Amino acid sequence: MFKKQLLIFLGVMFLFIVTLSSCKSKYEKLKASNDNAKKYQEAVKFYNKKDYSKALGLFDDLVTRYRGRAEAEDLFYYYAYTNYKLKDYTSARFHFKTFADTYPSSPRAEECRFIAAYCFYLDSPIYSLDQENTTKAIESLQLFINLYPKSDRVTEASKLIQNLRDKLEQKSYANAKLYLTIGDYQSAVIAFNNTLRDYPDTKYAEELEFLTIRAQYEYAKVSYDRKQEERFGQAMSYADQFIEKYPSSKFLKDATDYKKDSQQGIERAKRSLAEAAVNPKAAEKLAKKDTTNTGQPPSIKDRDNQKIPY
Numbered sequence: 001m002f003k004k005q006l007l008i009f010l011g012v013m014f015l016f017i018v019t020l021s022s023c024k025s026k027y028e029k030l031k032a033s034n035d036n037a038k039k040y041q042e043a044v045k046f047y048n049k050k051d052y053s054k055a056l057g058l059f060d061d062l063v064t065r066y067r068g069r070a071e072a073e074d075l076f077y078y079y080a081y082t083n084y085k086l087k088d089y090t091s092a093r094f095h096f097k098t099f100a101d102t103y104p105s106s107p108r109a110e111e112c113r114f115i116a117a118y119c120f121y122l123d124s125p126i127y128s129l130d131q132e133n134t135t136k137a138i139e140s141l142q143l144f145i146n147l148y149p150k151s152d153r154v155t156e157a158s159k160l161i162q163n164l165r166d167k168l169e170q171k172s173y174a175n176a177k178l179y180l181t182i183g184d185y186q187s188a189v190i191a192f193n194n195t196l197r198d199y200p201d202t203k204y205a206e207e208l209e210f211l212t213i214r215a216q217y218e219y220a221k222v223s224y225d226r227k228q229e230e231r232f233g234q235a236m237s238y239a240d241q242f243i244e245k246y247p248s249s250k251f252l253k254d255a256t257d258y259k260k261d262s263q264q265g266i267e268r269a270k271r272s273l274a275e276a277a278v279n280p281k282a283a284e285k286l287a288k289k290d291t292t293n294t295g296q297p298p299s300i301k302d303r304d305n306q307k308i309p310y
């Protein structure tokens with residue numbers, strides 16, 4: 001009984017393998033043939049069955065052969081979407097854009113222009129990585145809106161652009177905070193101000209403005225004595241603006257403390273410079289401090305143990 005069942009099973013498997021082999025052989029024969037009409041017909045069937053890999057194999061063979069022919073428009077449309085369905089967004093956006101450029105009067109041109117931009121959107125990485133594709137996606141979507149201002153897809157394109165801008169905003173915010181984390185305080189101040197300038201409606205505005213105070217204070221604290229009065233004064237100016245703008249902020253106490261500490265820093269710097277003006281030893285000590293410091297920000301490794309003036 002067992003042997004009989006085994007033989008039946010082996011027979012079924014053999015038939016399955018033979019059938020599979022014959023199908024593959026049939027596909028390979030078709031792919032190698034010069035029957036372009038049959039290839040195109042079967043490629044569309046594979047596409048409709050969602051067998052995109054086989055469809056692509058046949059479309060690849062046909063695109064150059066159909067160039068300039070009446071059937072080319074439909075073929076290139078299928079070809080672009082086959083790449084899209086296979087998640088090859090780089091190839092897909094190229095072919096969608098090519099379709100829109102080649103057939104600008106086609107009723108599918110608007111759709112293809114939008115999907116080409118959407119492929120950039122899909123290829124936009126997480127905010128911590130390089131954002132070249134994010135920028136290109138914004139440009140492509142904006143171009144679509146400019147070309148088709150009355151399109152039903154304009155609303156969706158605008159939402160996608162906002163999503164991409166949010167990502168760029170998050171990257172700008174994270175990069176600015178990184179400067180503060182590694183102790184490059186001057187760059188942090190510049191980066192915080194740039195983020196606030198580039199994204200005036202950012203949800204991080206309150207935190208960024210507070211961190212600007214902190215970064216400026218730390219920058220002043222590690223500066224040469226002769227630079228501290230000016231730089232602590234800038235920290236106080238940032239603090240005054242913040243206190244006025246955010247009277248109920250959770251950062252209010254810290255902002256007030258930075259203002260107070262900055263005032264004390266100015267007073268210390270003035271005393272140090274005044275003493276150096278009348279005391280040769282104090283002047284020598286101050287000069288030595290100025291010449292031995294490198295003026296470079298501390299590295300990530302030693303930032304907690306080393307403060308280097310600018």
